[in-house]
Amino acid sequence: MPAPYHDNAAVDLTLDTRHDLRHDWRLEEIEALFALPFNDLLFRAQQVHRAHFDPNAVQVSTLLSIKTGACPEDCKYCPQSGHYNTGLGKEKLLEIEKVVEQARAAKEAGASRFCMGAAWRSPRERDLEVVLEMVGRVKALGLETCMTLGMVDTDQASRLAEAGLDYYNHNLDTSPEYYGEIITTRSYADRLDTLANVRDAGMKVCSGGILGMGEAPRDRAALLQQLACLNPHPESVPINMLVKVPGTPMENVEDLDPLEFIRAIAVARILMPTSHVRLSAGREQMDESTQAMAFLAGANSIFYGDTLLTTGNPQVERDRALFDKLGLHPEQRDTRTDDERAETALAHAIQRQRDDALFYDAAQA
Numbered sequence: 001m002p003a004p005y006h007d008n009a010a011v012d013l014t015l016d017t018r019h020d021l022r023h024d025w026r027l028e029e030i031e032a033l034f035a036l037p038f039n040d041l042l043f044r045a046q047q048v049h050r051a052h053f054d055p056n057a058v059q060v061s062t063l064l065s066i067k068t069g070a071c072p073e074d075c076k077y078c079p080q081s082g083h084y085n086t087g088l089g090k091e092k093l094l095e096i097e098k099v100v101e102q103a104r105a106a107k108e109a110g111a112s113r114f115c116m117g118a119a120w121r122s123p124r125e126r127d128l129e130v131v132l133e134m135v136g137r138v139k140a141l142g143l144e145t146c147m148t149l150g151m152v153d154t155d156q157a158s159r160l161a162e163a164g165l166d167y168y169n170h171n172l173d174t175s176p177e178y179y180g181e182i183i184t185t186r187s188y189a190d191r192l193d194t195l196a197n198v199r200d201a202g203m204k205v206c207s208g209g210i211l212g213m214g215e216a217p218r219d220r221a222a223l224l225q226q227l228a229c230l231n232p233h234p235e236s237v238p239i240n241m242l243v244k245v246p247g248t249p250m251e252n253v254e255d256l257d258p259l260e261f262i263r264a265i266a267v268a269r270i271l272m273p274t275s276h277v278r279l280s281a282g283r284e285q286m287d288e289s290t291q292a293m294a295f296l297a298g299a300n301s302i303f304y305g306d307t308l309l310t311t312g313n314p315q316v317e318r319d320r321a322l323f324d325k326l327g328l329h330p331e332q333r334d335t336r337t338d339d340e341r342a343e344t345a346l347a348h349a350i351q352r353q354r355d356d357a358l359f360y361d362a363a364q365a
């Protein structure tokens with residue numbers, strides 16, 4: 001039997017659910033969170049979640065592959081890598097009008113953000129020019145924009161930011177220690193450089209990883225540590241469950257216990273209290289109870305639409321039915337100014353102080 005968590009003197013698990021955002025999490029602190037009794041972990045995650053978000057609102061993004069297949073990178077999980085035969089052909093960059101059409105449909109279906117992904121190591125100049133125009137056109141529809149185009153340097157990041165791109169997605173994917181087992185064509189440091197370029201250019205950062213790639217529990221903790229030590233935290237943290245695609249080296253990897261996946265969501269919520277944690281790829285393979293638990297653990301964003309980039313996602317009707325069953329609603333796009341946001345945060349802080357005075361903690365009584 002593992003020791004009860006409160007016996008672990010090295011780790012302070014008293015949790016400040018509402019105040020400082022930390023960027024100095026130690027691995028053993030994170031592992032101790034993972035080791036909490038499941039109900040305690042989910043309760044803490046809910047406390048943190050409720051201190052920062054409407055607990056029943058879920059941000060809804062729609063994803064479109066704007067350039068599919070034949071990627072020069074060798075990411076072992078990825079159906080789009082040209083190193084593996086997954087039956088995907090090499091497609092050209094989609095025409096701008098087609099992308100705008102899909103974005104319009106996504107908006108009509110209820111998405112607030114449109115994410116565009118390209119199977120590139122990094123964008124070439126002539127592709128970047130097209131992509132910059134796409135950003136402007138999609139934004140003009142009143143959608144938030146996100147792109148994932150591989151590595152970007154400072155100049156590319158600045159041009160994307162100037163074009164109005166709101167978010168750039170670039171995942172760390174796994175722990176620094178396990179990374180070499182998964183990708184050899186670009187380094188962990190390359191990924192961190194891209195994230196720094198995105199942040200310096202003034203865009204919001206979307207960065208997360210994939211679970212269920214045969215990593216050890218410590219790797220899941222170390223991935224979350226890397227993300228939580230970014231300062232500021234990524235505004236969006238996609239947690240993907242590996243989609244095992246035939247033809248990739250990961251097609252037969254052992255399934256991750258869904259409860260371990262839920263624990264990782266809860267820990268991500270606790271470490272990064274104000275970030276949107278996205279229950280990302282892998283939902284099609286999950287039952288409704290697992291998804292419901294992920295929302296309880298603090299996930300508050302999903303991809304909505306029948307496909308991700310190349311693999312399936314739950315049908316829109318199924319997601320609508322799930323939202324209805326759970327009493328969830330799509331989060332409205334936040335159009336407030338920074339001043340308005342600060343004012344609301346102050347009002348909430350004052351209210352919390354008042355609530356604290358009334359708070360009765362049965363566990364302490």
Ligand code: SAM
Nearest residue numbers: 077078118119120148149150171240242243281
């Ligand atoms: N080429 C760009 C890059 O790697 O940054 C953008 C596209 S890439 C497909 C975006 C992310 O999708 C990857 O970083 C990975 O986290 C996720 N992904 C790819 N294949 C996946 C799979 N089979 N299961 C789960 N997530 C996957």
Ligand code: DTB
Nearest residue numbers: 117148238280281308309310311
């Ligand atoms: C992310 O973290 N997951 C999305 C998005 N960012 C780009 C991609 C998931 C891809 C799943 C495999 C596929 O559909 O090709």
Ligand code: SF4
Nearest residue numbers: 071073075078081119
């Ligand atoms: Fe290429 Fe991105 Fe797939 Fe890696 S994850 S093979 S970089 S498309």
